[in-house]
Each structure stands twice: as structure tokens, then as C-alpha cells.
Amino acid sequence: MFKEISTILSTTNADTSFDEIKGKVIDENLLQKASISGRRKSFAYLKKAYGLDPDIPIFRALCWAWNVSEEGERPLMALLCVLCRDASLRVSASYILTLPAGTVVEKQVLSSELERAFPNVYSPAVVESMTRNLLSSWTQSGHLQGFRDKSRSKASSRAGSTVFALYIASLTGLKGRTLFDSLWVRALDATDRELQDSIHLASRRGWLKYHESGGMMEITLIPEIFAGARGL
Secondary structure (H helix, E strand, O other), rough: OOOHHHHHOOOOOOOOOOOHHHHHHHOOOOOOOOOOHHHHHHHHHHHHOOOOOOOEEEHHHHHHHHOOOOHHHHHHHHHHHHHHHHHHHHHHHHHHHHOOOOOEEOOOHHHHHHHOOOOOOOOOHHHHHHHHHHHHHHHOOOEEOOOOOOEEEEEEEOOOHHHHHHHHHHHOOOOOHHHHOOHHHHHOOOOOHHHHHHHHHHHHHOOOEEEEEEEEEEEEEOHHHHHOOOOO
């Protein structure tokens, strides 16, 4: 639901409360749905995927990153956020992110991964629907391309999405070089050089502090960027 979250984030900020966002979607019909049930359904999906609450650290960080990012990296940031909250998307990442560039995605392989991760939970029809939706999500984020037959492509990350990914990884307790081993940094699809360039740019912009000496790396995120989120 990239179009919907884009609309919400373009008309709110990090201090817009959960109730205000809910009012915009359901009462004001911000997303221009045809019925009240459609508004409520969309809000429920978006709440599940993104949280929509500035008191949730990751959503507040997404609001900040969205505001400072380049437009082309926003689909990737949306996916990074949902990766925190959707188990099926994380399962699919173990398949999608390991594919070499240009490799055609095998839908049955992805479906099998889902069935293995959630045994006897979903019917074959639901697994098929989940597979289609997951492939759509990875296509919107730039990791896949194509209409019917999808193949692996390279997502576009920049400084904003890099800081967001590092922030999420830091919440898991990772530090220094171990941050780069996290799912979220790997999902950036960035080369080592591209990561270094983004980190140096983020440092110049005051979004983090970076120091490397004697093979040791220290990355410190600026807490003021995400001020107000519980748990920071």
C-alpha cells in the first residue's frame, strides 16, 4: 500500500498523533475510498503494516526519514518499515535478497518457503495470494522488475534510507560493523562503496557520527532526530 502510506506521510508529520491520522483516513477520507468500510479496511491494513503512531519508534523514524529522503528511495523505506512488522515479508526476504541480479523469481519456491515457515496455517489459496502480494511489494521497493515474470533487480538506496536501516538494526542491539549484517541493511541492496558514500553524506548532514580507525568502526545515530519516540 505504498500509494496510501505516501499520501499519509505527505500530509502529516512526526508529531501527528495516531488519532489524528485515523481521523484523516476514516472521517476526512484522505485516501479517497469509495465507502466507509473501504476507509476502515485501508486504515486497518496500514496500521498493521506501519503502526501509524509517532509513539512507535520505527514509525516516528520513518516519518523523519521520509521527510529528508529523495523520492526514489521512499518505496525502499516503506519496505524496510514493513519488514519489522510482517513475518511473511521477512520469510520472503530470505529468498528474494539472495537472488543474483537478473534471476527470474520462481513463485513456487516462494510459496514453498511460506508453507515451510507457517505449516498448516494457511490454505493453498491464501498462500498463493500471499505470494502475489509479496512479489508486488518487492517490485514496488525496486528489488524486482517485470509484470508477469519478475526478475531480481537492484533497489535504490541513498543516505536517508541508509540511516533508517541502520537505526532499525541498532534497535536489535547491533553495533559497529555488525550493523551491516542486519536484514535491513542488506535490504538496501547497496555495495560496500555505496554504503560508505551514504554514511559519509549522512555524517556531513548531521544525521549520524561516524568514526573508523584501526579496523574498528563506530556509528552513532543522533538521538534528536527521533526525539519523542518511546524506547529511545
